[in-house]
Amino acid sequence: MQLMVNDLLLSKYNPSKLERVVWIDYQNKWCYLVNVNKPSFPYSLEVNDIIHQLETNELEKVVEDPFFISVQVKELTDAERKKRDEAWEIVQDVYLIPDILLPNKRWGLIKNTSKKFNVSGKTIYNHLTRFFARGMIKSALLPDYYRSGNQVEHQYTKKTGRPAIYSSTIKRANVDNEWKKIFRASLEKYYFIRSKPSLKYAYQQMLKDYFSIKDESTDYKVLDVANPIPSYDQFYYWYRKWYKADYIIHKREGRRKYLQNHRxxxxxxxxxxxxxxxxxxxxxxxxxxxxxxxxxxxxxxxxxxxxxxxxxxxxxxxxxxxxxxxxxxxxxxxxxxxxxxxxxxxxxxxxxxxxxxxxxxxxxxxxxxxxxxxxxxxxxxxxxxxxxxxxxxxxxxxxxxxxxxxxxxxxxxxxxxxxxxxxxxxxxxxxxxxxxxxxxxxxxxxxxxxxxxxxxxxxxxxxxxxxxxxxxxxxxxxxxxxxxxxxxxxxKSGNGLLRSMSYSQIRSNVLPISQAIVDYKGIYFKGLYYSCRTAIKERWFSNARINGSWKIEVRYDSQDMSEIYIRKNRKDYETCTLIEQYDMYKSARMEELIDLTISKRQQEVDFQESEINGQIRLAQEIEEIVNEAKKEAKLDLGEGIKNIKDIRQNRKEEQELTRQKKSVNIQVINTDVPSSSTVNSASKKIRNIDLFRQKQKEGLNNENH
Missing domain, CATH: 3.30.420.10 (Ribonuclease H-like superfamily/Ribonuclease H)
Structure with missing residues (x-):
């Protein structure tokens, strides 16, 4: 049995003791572990002892990491990202293997890092223990803000900042969401371009496009002083807040120069x-x-x-x-x-x-x-x-x-x-x-x-x-x-730093992300429909039929489209499976589905001419039948008026007439070699039907007169 870094070991006799392997020495003799439920510095045990406990079932490997979270950078708040990055820099500086694991050398490293970053030893201790306990990845250093509810940005009603000393015709106001959209659009259009203009130029162009009106006397644009106008300091503040140096260089200098000189x-x-x-x-x-x-x-x-x-x-x-x-x-x-x-x-x-x-x-x-x-x-x-x-x-x-x-x-x-x-x-x-x-x-x-x-x-x-x-x-x-x-x-020799990770963790971090649509038929993605327990429990499809469809993020594997995955929270994903009518595509790949969709659309286009010709022919055939019926009605009725008073009686007479016709047809069909008497009888019945029709018409004409 092989031990790997990041393995989780659960004690059979103490369920609250869940230990994480943080390092194995190069001789594969000593293993360093931490109790993830009581974060502390790692302690050492012999590898053979741990393997013996695993073989005797005193310890068992746990597949799912209770501290694993899946979060994208765009979902983090500025505060979360700042705290994580600051903690990451400190940990990277002090995390020297194996010295950080040895008590006689550890405090020397912490002391040096404390002076370098001007933070207390307790702060470094907290970062390290959290790093060890939560999987030794960058996301382990994220603060648990998501447990405290949504962080809502405060909206000010009064102009913030120091009051202006000198009066001006230009009005100022707080930056709202509409102004932020204008700032971003102007920076992308006028600043992040290869000609590398100044930020002042981008600010001036923004004022010209969004905060100016046309002067009728000069036919030039001038500031719209009737409404508030953002200051350059506000524009500069949000520029610095949103964009990092590497992004700015990448956009203005180009990808090649960024990779050569700045990455x-x-x-x-x-x-x-x-x-x-x-x-x-x-x-x-x-x-x-x-x-x-x-x-x-x-x-x-x-x-x-x-x-x-x-x-x-x-x-x-x-x-x-x-x-x-x-x-x-x-x-x-x-x-x-x-x-x-x-x-x-x-x-x-x-x-x-x-x-x-x-x-x-x-x-x-x-x-x-x-x-x-x-x-x-x-x-x-x-x-x-x-x-x-x-x-x-x-x-x-x-x-x-x-x-x-x-x-x-x-x-x-x-x-x-x-x-x-x-x-x-x-x-x-x-x-x-x-x-x-x-x-x-x-x-x-x-x-x-x-x-x-x-x-x-x-x-x-x-x-x-x-x-x-x-x-x-x-x-x-x-x-x-x-x-x-x-x-x-x-x-076996421990010559390396490979780590193990469950497939659910790999799926949550590595598989590509795309958009699916929830509508009344199911979760629509790449031409197929999926469903899951949450969708059924929360009645997504009924809500979509009533209130309209919406988009959700999914992770997928293009080599196996039988399942897609939606995130429930930062920790868990839920599997969505194909609904029954699409079971035939369980083993299909994405490229096959794309090819099938193209083939279906091409077939539809190829059949379009035939379908339209069929519609035109059907319309003509219906018109012919209707015109023939009009001619027959005119011959039978002449200039008379249709009788609509005795509809029920007329219906009964028509039913009786239909039964008599069927009876005659059956007798004729069932007789292989008709005798003269049979023919005469059938002819007599047909003459009786014709006489009945004639009497019926005479009666209708008398009633109308």
């Missing part, structure tokens, strides 16, 4: 990766054309492949293929795949069985290496990895050798699977007489993903790294240079 680089790459847990991620376009999963006659183009590799062991952490373009959402799904259980992924998403020990890589790394072209440079994903306490290390220009680890797997793909596949990109296809390789495509995305997984399993378990620099300890332990063996040795 923060956390961590530093060294020749020795210091154990497992340093993951490199890269994305590339596959050299193959795929077909649609719904219709193999449709070629859908080349897939995007995301590869994640552990630098220390060279093990393939994950290989994720998608037909979505390179984006933040596709990278989120690739990261979720890297952090999740591979056996579960292969079984549920790819319909293939693998053993747990064939790919036992489902941990959170301490650092992610990415080049400058990666989507990890986006603000959203940078915030994501910070919340998981993962450092980003940019290696684009100064560490090209680390990129070679990812390139090696791409080379294996080309050498091992290219000869077996159809639709592989050929360089000479455009030459005279060459065949178009795209027409040979036969694999869909799921089938191609299975091939990638098989290649990853081969590489991890069978590939011999002849140039791997084995250490003295590895040689003594007779560890072969095979990626999975190196990874397992790194786990």
């Amino acid at each position: 923060a680089i956390t961590g530093s790459a060294t020749d020795d990766s210091m154990g497992i847990g340093l993951f490199a991620i890269d994305g590339t376009i596959g050299d193959i054309y795929l077909v649609s999963s719904l219709d193999r006659n449709k070629v859908i183009g080349r897939p995007m492949i995301y590869l994640t590799v552990d630098i220390f062991s060279r093990v393939i952490v994950s290989v994720y293929a998608t037909i979505e373009n390179m984006s933040g959402d596709s990278l989120r799904l690739a990261l979720a795949n890297a952090f999740s259980n591979k056996k579960y992924f292969c079984n549920t998403k790819l319909d293939m069985e693998i053993g747990e020990q064939e790919w036992p890589v489902h941990y959170i790394p301490h650092t992610i290496l990415a080049d400058r072209g990666s989507e990890l440079i986006s603000d959203e994903l940078t915030s994501l990895v910070e919340d998981l306490n993962i450092k980003i290390q940019n290696t684009g220009s100064y560490r090209p050798e680390l990129k070679g680890v990812c390139e090696r797997f791409i080379g294996i793909l080309q050498s091992h699977i290219a000869p077996f596949l159809e639709g592989i990109v050929q360089k000479d296809h455009a030459k005279r007489g060459g065949q178009d390789y795209r027409k040979k495509a036969v694999l869909n995305l799921k089938e191609y993903s299975r091939i990638l997984v098989r290649c990853a399993l081969y590489y991890n378990n069978e590939h011999y790294l002849s140039d791997y620099p084995l250490t003295q300890h590895m040689i003594e332990a007779k560890i072969p240079p095979i990626p999975i063996k190196l990874f397992e040795w790194g786990l």
